[in-house]
Amino acid sequence: MATIIDVAKAANVSPSTVSRVIADHPRISLKTKRKVREVMKDLAYYPNIQARNLAAKKTMMLGVVMGHSAMLAFQNPFFPEVIRGISATAHARKYGLSLSTGGTEREILDEVRAMVQSKKVDGIILLYAKDQDPIFEYLRAENFPFVVVGTPPEHRLETDYIDNNNVALAEELVDYLIALGHEDIAFVGGDIHYGVTRDRVKGFEQSYAKHGLEVDAAYYQHNTDHVEETLLKLMQLKNRPTAILTQDDLMAYEIITHLERLAIRVPDDVSIISINNHALSNYVRPALTTVEIHIFELGYKAAEFLCQRIENPTKKAQHAFVETKLIVRESCAKRC
Structure with missing residues (x-):
C-alpha cells in the first residue's frame, strides 16, 4: 500500500507539499496539484481523510x-x-x-x-x-x-x-379557481402546526377576502391520515365544495380515486388543484393541475x-x- 512518502518521491516533491495538495491549499500551483494527483492515482494512494478532518476539527x-x-x-x-x-x-x-x-x-x-x-x-x-x-x-x-x-x-x-412563498402560492391557486367560477373551495391540508400549512391557509384566506367572499370553516380539513373519511364529510355537506385545493399531489391522487368510487367526476363535478408537480402528475387521469415548487x-x-x-x-x-x-x-x- 502506497504512502504519502511514496507519492512525494514519485512526484519529486516534499511530503508536506503532498499534504497541501490533498488539502487543496491555494498557494500550491495548479501544475503541481495536477502532477501530484496523477501520481496519487497511478499509485492508488488514498489519503486518510478522516485523520485530516479530525485535525481540522471537521467531520465533512x-x-x-x-x-x-x-x-x-x-x-x-x-x-x-x-x-x-x-x-x-x-x-x-x-x-x-x-x-x-x-x-x-x-x-x-x-x-x-x-x-x-x-x-x-x-x-x-x-x-x-x-x-x-x-x-x-x-x-x-x-x-x-x-x-x-x-x-x-x-x-x-x-x-x-x-x-x-406559500402564502402567495396558495393565493394564486385560489385566485385561479375563483376565476373559473368556483366560490365554494375546500382546503385539505396537513398539520396546522407546520408553517407550510399555516402559510397556505393564510394565502387561501387572502384570496377569498380580496374577492369579497367568506370562507366556510367546514371547508378546512386537516385530517390527512384519513383522507377518505375527510372527503366523505366534505361531499355530504349541504353546500358541498365545487373545488378542492390539496396539500400535495399524492393527496390529490387519493382524492381523485375516492371521488371516482363515489361517482363524482373530476373536473366536471369537482375541480382538483394541487402542489408539488410530482413526476406522475401529468400521467394520472385527469392530468393534474398543480404547482411546480422546484x-x-x-x-x-x-x-x-x-x-x-x-x-x-x-x-x-x-x-x-x-x-x-x-x-x-x-x-x-x-x-x-
Whole structure:
C-alpha cells in the first residue's frame, strides 16, 4: 500500500507539499496539484481523510432531519427529491450525509443531540418548520449551524432558511379557481402546526377576502391520515365544495380515486388543484393541475446555505424563496 512518502518521491516533491495538495491549499500551483494527483492515482494512494478532518476539527458530514418518522417520510416523493438536491451540493463540496431515522419526535431529538454532542456532523438541515419545535430550540441553544427548509415560526431574522412563498402560492391557486367560477373551495391540508400549512391557509384566506367572499370553516380539513373519511364529510355537506385545493399531489391522487368510487367526476363535478408537480402528475387521469415548487432546488440551496454557515459562523442569516409556477392541465374546469 502506497504512502504519502511514496507519492512525494514519485512526484519529486516534499511530503508536506503532498499534504497541501490533498488539502487543496491555494498557494500550491495548479501544475503541481495536477502532477501530484496523477501520481496519487497511478499509485492508488488514498489519503486518510478522516485523520485530516479530525485535525481540522471537521467531520465533512451534514445531518438531515425529518420532522416525523423516516419510514413515513420516504413514502412522500418530496423527501427523496429534496435530499437529492442536498446530495448534489454535498457531493460538490466533499460532504457526506447522515439522515435521522427515528420514529417519534423524542427519538429524533435524541438523534440530533447525539449528532451535535458527539460531533458526528458539522451542521444540520431541518426538512420542516413547525411551532414549538424542541429540535429547533435545541440547535439554537447550542449555537450549532443549521438551516431550515421552510419558514420558521419564530426567530426568522437570525435563522438561515429556504422556502417557497406559500402564502402567495396558495393565493394564486385560489385566485385561479375563483376565476373559473368556483366560490365554494375546500382546503385539505396537513398539520396546522407546520408553517407550510399555516402559510397556505393564510394565502387561501387572502384570496377569498380580496374577492369579497367568506370562507366556510367546514371547508378546512386537516385530517390527512384519513383522507377518505375527510372527503366523505366534505361531499355530504349541504353546500358541498365545487373545488378542492390539496396539500400535495399524492393527496390529490387519493382524492381523485375516492371521488371516482363515489361517482363524482373530476373536473366536471369537482375541480382538483394541487402542489408539488410530482413526476406522475401529468400521467394520472385527469392530468393534474398543480404547482411546480422546484423541490430539488430547495434542497440544493439549503445545503449551500449550511456549508456557508459552517465556513463563516458569524455571517448574517440568509433567507430566500424559490420561485413557483402554476402548471395548468386537466383537473380543473369552469363552474357553470
